[in-house]
Amino acid sequence: MFSILTSLLATIATTTQGAPANFWLPKQASTVAQSVDHTFFVITWICYVFFFGITAALIFFMIKYRRKGHDVVQGPTHNTALELTWTIIPLLLSIAIFVVGMRGYLNLQQAPEGSYEVQVTGQKWAWTFEHPTYGATQVAELTVPVNTPVRLLMTSNDVLHSVWIPDFRVKMDVIPGRYTSLWFEATAVGEYTLNCTEYCGKDHSKMIATVRVLPAEEFEPTMVKLASEYEDMTVGQLPAYAINRLYNRCQSCHSLDGSENTGPSFLGLWDRAKSGDVAFTSGEKLSDLLGEATTYEVPENYIRASILDPQKHIVQGYLGSMPSFQGQLKDKQITAMIEMFKHLSELTDEKGNITVNPDGTPRQ
């Protein structure tokens, strides 16, 4: 009975794989999107039938039985057969929809054996993606191969987050203290948006990453390069690398144009550190800590400490909500950050827009 019903519903609502965006849904770019959309349109057609039926009856009755004078009418008060009919038909339809939706859901849940695995960490307000296969780490950007099942193993360092890639029709919450996972297989090369959809505070609406789907043959060389690109760089190349590859981890709290945010702006940060013109909530001043035989012999050490142990000194006027990056950044990457601060004016324009590419060429 239900199989007849569901296959009947299937025929009135077929979509083709990789369909472009339509009135209701964005474009399809994963293998599961087609079955999700199919379920969506099965329900939509049922909704159309009921909605137009009910509305037509409502309007027809409003016109036909509009009050004339103050008459009092008598009509049927109940009809058990009719009422049972309109109880049982929705019941059968509901069960059919449930079955269709459950099948689609099970497809969404079971990642195929041997999926390419990525570790995802959500932290206010940026996504970090680690590729164990290549030892590469990406921030606010996830590169994956096309036509390959990818499994995201996800956790959070602070509050709840949620990964949603609308074009792939997948979503899963990211929870501190446990792992959750989702999988997808992208069907088309291109760039897709990954949103945070579980409210996580101030910059929730900026916690967005780009999923970059590459042709299979380009994927491996890209990842190998990504994993090691900074290792072979000279110090002079590091600032352009840092502002493109590392800064997106900082941008939700630290601006490049001097505007106020959760943390101090990076604009002029090096000058402040060098001169010691920074006051801390503890009442100390950085200038007292700088110099021979004090805490920081050179200002670079202050910046290094601020990245690895941010709670040590909290700049006056800020809450000190920065997490530690201990273990997340290699020494050379910290050097790259410090070099970035020193050369910030060469990397950005006056509005704080980044003007260079990772390889140091000017950005168009």
Add this chain to the structure above:
Amino acid sequence: MTTLTNSNPNDNYLNHTKGIRSWLFTVDHKRIGIMYLVCVLLAFLLGGIFAMMLRFQLLTPEGTFMTQDQYNQAFTMHGAIMVFLVIIPAIPAALGNFVLPIMLGAKDVAFPKLNLFSWYLWIFGLVFFLIALGTGGLDTGWTFYTPYSIDKASSMGGVIPALIGAFILGFSSIFTGMNFIVTIHRLRPKGMTWFKMPLFLWGTYGTAIIQVLATPVVGITLLLLIVERSVGIGIFDPAMGGDPVLYQHFFWFYSHPAVYIMILPAMGIVSELISVHSHRHIFGYKFIAYSSIAIAMFGFLVWGHHMFTSGQSQLMNIIFSLITFSVSIPSAVKVFNWLATLYKGSISLNTPMLYALSFIFIFTIGGLTGLYCATLATDIHLHDSYFIVAHFHYVMMGSALIGFLGGIHHWWPKMTGKMYNENWGRISAVLVFVGFNVTFFTQFMMGSKGMPRRYATYDMLPNKDLFQVYHIWSTAGSVILAIGFVICAIYLIQSVFSGKKAPANPWGGRSLEWQCASPPPWDNFAEQPEVGDCYDYSVLEWNEEEQGYDWKKDAVHPGE
């Protein structure tokens, strides 16, 4: 029609005693109902101002006038005020308090002092929400999800006052529910068996059951949250081995049934309105009555459908999805029964009826879009998007609040003794209907296209130009909606001062409240009235002189 009222025709509950103290210390259910109505409407104004702030912020992708933090506070306060202070108490505490005892032919609710205490608790709840605003603000969302709400470095300082406020409001709600359960069980008049009660009473009865059974759970949860935030006991905090998802289970175990606390009495009102204003016996009384109870019961078993992406097990997701569909059946049954009631009726397109018809239209959309949310494969995509925002506004605002507005207009002559301006009433009802649909239908489209909810800005989304078009439409709709509400407020206030005097029975209603004067006397009925079939309109006829309905001369009175 004034046969059952007491001797002095000019004495009513509004002028029986005078002075502000006679209101603040009253135990009269009618006065308490009016006090609730005024307070709930003022809270609605406050929540509405926050709503308009949200809509104007989203006119441009970068956000027009608020910072991220301000926007987050605005949507939190909008949600918390509308849910805890407006929609949950609106129909039971304001209209229910006024109408329920009179419908039963009783002089008051079973526990009048407890009733007044509920109102004071509501006021304390409001005060604590205002304290929350003043002591650092509240930015957790009305759901208070952990660990955000327990992390002092993340969320703003007003969390604990807001939690205390919600806790107190919970008790206000529990006491009202207890009062109504006992009143309906114990104070029904002679002849009014369970299946002769007006359907509004079935709606409020179902609601009262949920209020009493579910609200304590959220009370305990909020207390745990207060302790977790202030002392840190490690029940929800993952850093101490707690489980943040456990909080979601506790929270939705109440907050899903809370949706039925909102919608069931609204359905009860619509059942009354559809029947009275089409002068047609309600169709399928028992199916409607049973469906109220069915919704109240199933409502306890479906909370997990808020958590399909929360990491709960696949098996639980499947079970919750299946049970969720069970709620759609009694909801559909009610819609079909209302339609059948209209069939061969004598439909008056007056203001209350326009709201009732709006309700059927909007609730149909709200209910049907619930199918997408109950279905696992589609909900994964739609969860936490604007599709959900649109869906629950269709149910909570377009249905529950529009039912409330219909009820206000239906019982306004009874409550105030004055008729409002019918033409302005109709204009405002149409504006509310159009404004509502323009505001929220666009949100379905942007949600399924990929617009996440609770976003202060959307300039980083690839579809931002398309979303901006939808947001502009939505904001334009909200302006129409606001104009409709303002007009409504103006003519209702105007009617209190200079409205025409209302007859005892302006619409031709048959339930007992239409058998006492408008406004009702202090003690409602001099003696307990006898009841007949509350949907049999054949005994009534129009009286031109009174501009209301009267018993037919030859009609047999019930009990005679």
